[in-house]
Amino acid sequence: MADFGSILLWVIFPYAMMLSFIFGTIVRFVWFRAGITAVSSEMLEKRKLMIGSLVFHVGIILAFFGHVLGILIPKSWTEFFGISNEMYHLFGSLMMGTGAGLLALAGMMILTYRRFTNARVFVTSSWTDLVVDVALLITIILGLASTLSGPLFPKFDYRETLSVWARQLFYLSPNWHLMSGVPVIYKLHVICGFLIFGFFPYTRLVHALTLPWQYIFRRYIVYRRKPKAD
Amino acid sequence: MEDEEHYRGGWELNSKGKLQLKAGNKLNKVGLGKIFYNPNMPELDDYYEPWTYDYQTLFGPEKKHQPVARAKSQITGQTMTLTTGPNWDDDLAGSPEYVKQDPNMDKIETDIKTNFEQAFMMYLPRLCEHCLNAPCVASCPSGAMYKRDEDGIVLVDQERCRGWRMCMTGCPYKKVYFNWKTNKAEKCTFCYPRIEEGEPTVCAETCVGRIRYIGVMLYDADRVESAAETPDQSKLYEAQLDLFLDPNDPKIIEQALADGISEEMIECAQRSPIYRMAVKEKIAFPLHPEYRTMPMVWYIPPLSPIMNYFEGRDSINNPDMIFPGIDEMRVPVDYLASLLTGGNVPAIKSALYKLAMMRLYMRAKTSGRDFETAKLARVGLTENTATSLYRLLAIAKYEDRFVIPKSHKEKVEDAQSEQGTLGYDECKGCSLAPQHGSMFKKAEAGESTNQIYAESFYGGIWRD
Amino acid sequence: MSFESITAQPAEAIPTPIFSSAKHDGDRYSPFTVNIDRLVPFRTLTGRQQFYLDHEIFQEYGEMLANYKPTLPPQVMAPGDTTVKRDDHELALRYMTPHGKWNIHTMYYDNLEMLTLFRGGPNVWLSPIDADKAGIKDNDWLEIYNRNGVVTARAVVSHRMPAGSMYMYHAQDMEIQEPLANITGNRGGSHNAPTQIHIKPTQMVGGYGQLSYGFNYYGPIGNQRDLYVAVRKLKKVNWNED
Numbered sequence: 001m002a003d004f005g006s007i008l009l010w011v012i013f014p015y016a017m018m019l020s021f022i023f024g025t026i027v028r029f030v031w032f033r034a035g036i037t038a039v040s041s042e043m044l045e046k047r048k049l050m051i052g053s054l055v056f057h058v059g060i061i062l063a064f065f066g067h068v069l070g071i072l073i074p075k076s077w078t079e080f081f082g083i084s085n086e087m088y089h090l091f092g093s094l095m096m097g098t099g100a101g102l103l104a105l106a107g108m109m110i111l112t113y114r115r116f117t118n119a120r121v122f123v124t125s126s127w128t129d130l131v132v133d134v135a136l137l138i139t140i141i142l143g144l145a146s147t148l149s150g151p152l153f154p155k156f157d158y159r160e161t162l163s164v165w166a167r168q169l170f171y172l173s174p175n176w177h178l179m180s181g182v183p184v185i186y187k188l189h190v191i192c193g194f195l196i197f198g199f200f201p202y203t204r205l206v207h208a209l210t211l212p213w214q215y216i217f218r219r220y221i222v223y224r225r226k227p228k229a230d
Numbered sequence: 231m232e233d234e235e236h237y238r239g240g241w242e243l244n245s246k247g248k249l250q251l252k253a254g255n256k257l258n259k260v261g262l263g264k265i266f267y268n269p270n271m272p273e274l275d276d277y278y279e280p281w282t283y284d285y286q287t288l289f290g291p292e293k294k295h296q297p298v299a300r301a302k303s304q305i306t307g308q309t310m311t312l313t314t315g316p317n318w319d320d321d322l323a324g325s326p327e328y329v330k331q332d333p334n335m336d337k338i339e340t341d342i343k344t345n346f347e348q349a350f351m352m353y354l355p356r357l358c359e360h361c362l363n364a365p366c367v368a369s370c371p372s373g374a375m376y377k378r379d380e381d382g383i384v385l386v387d388q389e390r391c392r393g394w395r396m397c398m399t400g401c402p403y404k405k406v407y408f409n410w411k412t413n414k415a416e417k418c419t420f421c422y423p424r425i426e427e428g429e430p431t432v433c434a435e436t437c438v439g440r441i442r443y444i445g446v447m448l449y450d451a452d453r454v455e456s457a458a459e460t461p462d463q464s465k466l467y468e469a470q471l472d473l474f475l476d477p478n479d480p481k482i483i484e485q486a487l488a489d490g491i492s493e494e495m496i497e498c499a500q501r502s503p504i505y506r507m508a509v510k511e512k513i514a515f516p517l518h519p520e521y522r523t524m525p526m527v528w529y530i531p532p533l534s535p536i537m538n539y540f541e542g543r544d545s546i547n548n549p550d551m552i553f554p555g556i557d558e559m560r561v562p563v564d565y566l567a568s569l570l571t572g573g574n575v576p577a578i579k580s581a582l583y584k585l586a587m588m589r590l591y592m593r594a595k596t597s598g599r600d601f602e603t604a605k606l607a608r609v610g611l612t613e614n615t616a617t618s619l620y621r622l623l624a625i626a627k628y629e630d631r632f633v634i635p636k637s638h639k640e641k642v643e644d645a646q647s648e649q650g651t652l653g654y655d656e657c658k659g660c661s662l663a664p665q666h667g668s669m670f671k672k673a674e675a676g677e678s679t680n681q682i683y684a685e686s687f688y689g690g691i692w693r694d
Numbered sequence: 695m696s697f698e699s700i701t702a703q704p705a706e707a708i709p710t711p712i713f714s715s716a717k718h719d720g721d722r723y724s725p726f727t728v729n730i731d732r733l734v735p736f737r738t739l740t741g742r743q744q745f746y747l748d749h750e751i752f753q754e755y756g757e758m759l760a761n762y763k764p765t766l767p768p769q770v771m772a773p774g775d776t777t778v779k780r781d782d783h784e785l786a787l788r789y790m791t792p793h794g795k796w797n798i799h800t801m802y803y804d805n806l807e808m809l810t811l812f813r814g815g816p817n818v819w820l821s822p823i824d825a826d827k828a829g830i831k832d833n834d835w836l837e838i839y840n841r842n843g844v845v846t847a848r849a850v851v852s853h854r855m856p857a858g859s860m861y862m863y864h865a866q867d868m869e870i871q872e873p874l875a876n877i878t879g880n881r882g883g884s885h886n887a888p889t890q891i892h893i894k895p896t897q898m899v900g901g902y903g904q905l906s907y908g909f910n911y912y913g914p915i916g917n918q919r920d921l922y923v924a925v926r927k928l929k930k931v932n933w934n935e936d
Contacts, residue, residue: 037393037413042267043274044305044410050267057266119306120274124410210392212265212371216256220249220368221454225379226642281814282806287935288869295934296881299870301814312814312871313833320812321795322854324832326822346821346856 009191010176014169017198024201025209039129039204044120048110056107062100063143066092071166075159085157093147101144108137128203135196142189153183162186232404233333238270239402240365240521241458249459249522251365253399265371270399274410278314280304305410322351334568350535350562354569357433358405358418359517359525360384362449362473363458366417369400375415380637382526383420391415402521426637440626445502445633446495447526448475448486458522463572466519473524474509477502498635503622504528511610511619513581515570529570530623531578533585535562552586584609591616592624739903751899768922770840778839778877781926783828787820787860789838789923791885794863803865815871816847816882819861820925825851828925835928837875838862840921843887844875846928860923874932881934892918 028036042049070093078088112133115121165178179187200206234240238253253270283299290297301310319328329335360377364384367375374390375397377383386397386406391414397406398415406417421431425444429435434442450473457469475482477499486496499505507514507530514528536552536559556563556579563582567575587609594601595617603613611619622630672681728734735741747758768786771778796811797803809815818836830836832851837844838860847862855861862885875882894917899905 034389037391039413040393040395040408041410042271042395043408046271046273050269053266119308120303123306207392210372212373212392212394214373215371218256218373221364222367222370222373222376223379224376226637226639281810283804283809283870293935295874296868298868298872298881298933298935300933300935301871315810315812315814317811318813322852323812323819323850325853326825326851327832345853349854351854 006176006179009187010165010179011174013191014174014194017194018169020198021200024199025206028201028206029209036206036210037204038207041115041121041124044124045114045118048114048118052107052110052114054107055103056111059100059103059105059107060140063097063104063140066097066100070097070159071163074163074167085159088159089150094150097147098144101140101147105137105140105144108133108140112137128199132196132199132203132205135192139189139192139196142185142192146183146186146189149183149185156181156183158182158186162190234402234521235333236270237272237402237404238399239404240400240518240523241363241368242522243459243461247459247461249363249455251369251400252402253369253396264396265394268395268399271395272398272404274305275314277407278316278318279310281310281312322349334565352532352535354517354529355433356403356405356517357527358384358420359403359523359527360418360420361526362451362454362470362524363522365400365402365521365523366397366406369396370394371396375406378422381422381425383422383425384417385419385422386415386417388412388414402518402523403525425634426639428634428636430632430634434632440631443503443507443631445504446477446499446635447502447504447508448477448482448491448496448499449473450475454524458524463520463522464574465572466522467516467571467574467577470516470519470524471509471512474505476509477505492635492638494635498633501633503631503633506619506622511584511615512577513584515577515581517570518572519570520572530585531566531570531581533582533589535559536582536586537589550590552590553583556582556586580609584611587611588616588619588623592620737904744904747905749899749902749905751896755896757896765920770922770924772841775841778924780924783926785820785824785828785925786922787824787925788858789840789860789862789888789919789921791862791864791889791919794865797865801865804867804870809870813848813850816845816862816866816868816885817850818847818925819850819852819855819863821855821857821859822851822853823857824860824925825849828927830925830927835873835931836925837877837882837928838888838923838925839875839877840888840923842890842921843883844877845884845887846873846875846882860925873928874934876929876932888923889919889921 042053075085079085115125115130115133161178162182165174165176168174168178182190196205201209234252240252241249242252244250253268254264258264280303281301282304284302285299287299288297301312302308303310318324322329360383362382364375364377367377367384369375370391371394372390372392374387374392376385376387378385393408393413393415395408395415397417398404398408400406406415408414409416421429421433424431430442430444434444453473457473458466460466460469475486477483477486477496483496487493504514508528514530516525516528519525536555563575563578567573567578571577587606588611591601591603591606591611591613593599606612606616621627726736729736736743738744745759752758765788768788770786794803796808803809813833818838820830825831830849830851832849834849835846836849837846839845845862845868847866864885866885868881868884868887872882874880894915897915900907
């Protein structure tokens with residue numbers, strides 16, 4: 001029975017969320033393209049947004065790249081470059097991770113406070129906006145707690161368990177046994193993270209996928225021409 | 231909202247003399263955080279918080295006092311104290327406070343006196359300028375804003391708008407708006423479905439004063455950028471004039487036809503009232519050319535502040551008084567120059583001279599007084615052009631004001647199936663001529679024309 | 695035409711062929727066009743446009759032609775009226791109720807679009823000179839009264855008003871944004887609260903050419919508006935919505 005629980009949590013659930021992400025993204029971009037916006041509320045409140053949004057976005061982008069590094073890069077690679085495990089954990093994980101996490105947390109706290117207390121912002125929020133805010137806040141807190149609690153579990157090395165499992169997800173052969181020794185707080189963070197991943201395309205978060213990088217290379221004035229009659 | 235030093239709309243020249251958006255370059259928007267927070271964007275309170283009234287309270291139960299409907303925010307639903315609105319300073323309302331805040335006044339050296347004796351009113355309808363060098367289009371990171379190749383109308387593609395809000399900052403006229411319900415940008419569409427059918431925009435069609443004119447202008451799109459890079463801002467008006475092409479020039483016609491411009495379009499360009507006023511007579515000017523936007527809604531400066539001043543003095547016996555008057559009245563003229571020519575005062579003056587001269591000539595002509603027609607040549611008019619200009623401006627016949635070619639959409643689209651796909655479909659009662667609907671139904675039900683006529687008309691008067 | 699259609703968007707109506715726009719060839723309404731275009735005689739004794747009035751009552755009052763009458767001297771309250779305690783900073787201004795910019799007469803103005811086009815509630819215009827005297831700022835609440843009634847409204851201070859006069863545009867009704875007047879403790883009235891009906895003897899003429907009753911042709915002149923009001927700041931803005 002415990003096995004079934006673990007399989008559900010560490011095999012079925014992650015794939016369900018990933019499929020939901022892919023399915024949702026396709027549906028959103030093919031049939032509901034018009035609904036994709038940044039859902040900006042800057043018009044309604046500006047000052048708290050300035051601090052909250054800037055700090056949060058910087059933090060979350062750093063945290064995102066931190067996750068990419070921590071999960072996708074195998075331990076053997078960093079060791080190959082002569083970075084010891086201690087150094088990696090101290091500088092990479094603990095310092096960089098905590099820094100990014102704190103930025104994201106501070107930003108998210110301001111943004112969530114703003115969303116729930118500013119009357120204009122609150123009444124124009126959809127329920128998914130509210131859920132997204134709270135979910136992000138919880139996930140960030142859990143993530144930060146995991147990073148900070150690292151030294152409490154000296155025997156646990158996520159790069160040998162969690163990261164390996166995460167990479168295996170991409171090879172379609174996840175070994176759920178790897179997750180059995182992972183501390184609860186890490187597990188919760190992973191579950192929350194996948195949840196957000198799962199409902200990502202159905203919420204405002206989808207705007208992150210539409211970063212308009214083409215703008216930098218575009219000419220200023222855009223002309224559009226109707227097809228001409230022959 | 232008009233202070234673009236604060237809101238950073240429009241263009242400026244960078245250190246190399248190249249055009250750059252005043253709000254910052256492209257990298258700075260997408261790469262460096264402005265996309266998360268746009269410091270130059272106006273807030274709701276810079277516009278106004280939309281309100282409504284709970285009219286239903288007026289039909290409530292009996293109370294001690296007469297019921298009253300108070301303003302409630304359309305956003306939060308809370309009771310509001312109204313302190314600003316879309317037309318808050320209409321007709322010089324609140325002038326002791328608001329005149330001081332007008333940034334156009336700062337550019338004038340003379341002190342502005344706000345007293346009753348010297349008051350004059352001038353209405354400046356500000357709408358989307360559908361610029362040749364549109365900074366809103368240039369600001370849009372998503373590429374959702376575009377200028378239509380066939381008629382130059384600037385639109386927001388609602389499907390592609392991602393709500394990054396750079397257009398609102400980019401437009402120095404602040405004519406792109408953010409819809410706080412859809413979280414997308416919206417703007418004037420220049421009623422493009424009407425324009426495509428050769429009809430004027432609704433604002434132009436319904437203008438009681440017949441002040442709006444619409445016509446075709448041919449211009450050289452390749453030279454727009456270099457014209458907008460003219461260093462001296464008082465020369466920008468002339469630089470833009472220089473972009474317009476003479477539709478009667480055989481070479482231009484040949485090139486236009488080669489570029490696939492229809493003969494109908496060229497023919498309309500030749501009869502264009504705008505070409506006449508802007509290029510031939512030089513009595514119309516762009517709004518704030520110093521923003522380097524190359525705007526395409528041009529304005530004729532009003533003669534009335536000057537005429538009002540002289541009317542009733544000696545203007546009947548000595549109408550020529552107006553000309554030294556135009557020179558004397560620095561405030562209105564400087565103000566107009568700061569609005570319309572980037573400070574080019576002679577251009578405004580010569581337009582005012584011309585309008586005044588036309589007026590004097592027509593007054594003499596209709597009242598049978600003597601008029602030295604040689605005077606017309608001083609302002610570049612002849613008896614014929616003065617009369618026809620008067621006809622265009624004062625009689626303002628519909629067919630003179632609006633010379634719009636059809637776009638002949640039906641040649642490229644299935645017009646039948648497109649019918650009814652634009653506009654509101656959820657709005658009850660918005661369908662065309664609802665009062666005629668019952669008639670169609672009766673006809674469908676098999677009633678004869680005579681029956682319908684007898685039921686719907688009495689004594690030649692329509693009955694609904 | 696239905697209620698649904700007129701609330702959705704403006705619609706054309708053709709009320710009567712005589713008074714308004716029985717349009718042909720897209721012509722817009724303009725009065726008396728039918729008399730010129732179709733050579734219908736004007737509804738005067740002579741059938742022509744007429745300025746001179748030869749009726750004996752007009753002759754008696756010396757008003758056969760338009761003539762100037764000075765306004766009445768300023769009077770806000772008359773002897774014998776209820777006494778209202780005067781405020782320290784109180785103005786006496788000529789009170790006028792002109793047509794609104796977007797509406798005439800009692801044309802319904804209290805809809806959201808119209809109210810959004812200006813200040814969203816009752817307002818009165820006065821000059822900065824008068825405003826300074828009473829310490830009034832733009833958008834302050836004012837209480838305006840005379841022997842006929844009280845109205846509360848927000849101040850619009852503008853240099854387009856000559857000193858000594860006040861405008862309250864037509865048809866600002868008391869249902870919208872109207873707080874209680876401090877003087878009466880009841881809701882303030884409409885723009886017509888401080889006005890009263892005067893009947894001028896010359897209006898009693900009837901059945902004499904154009905001096906006959908016709909709906910919207912012949913009505914009282916503006917003499918009932920030749921009056922003054924006292925203007926003061928509204929100390930307490932009390933809505934009493936119960």
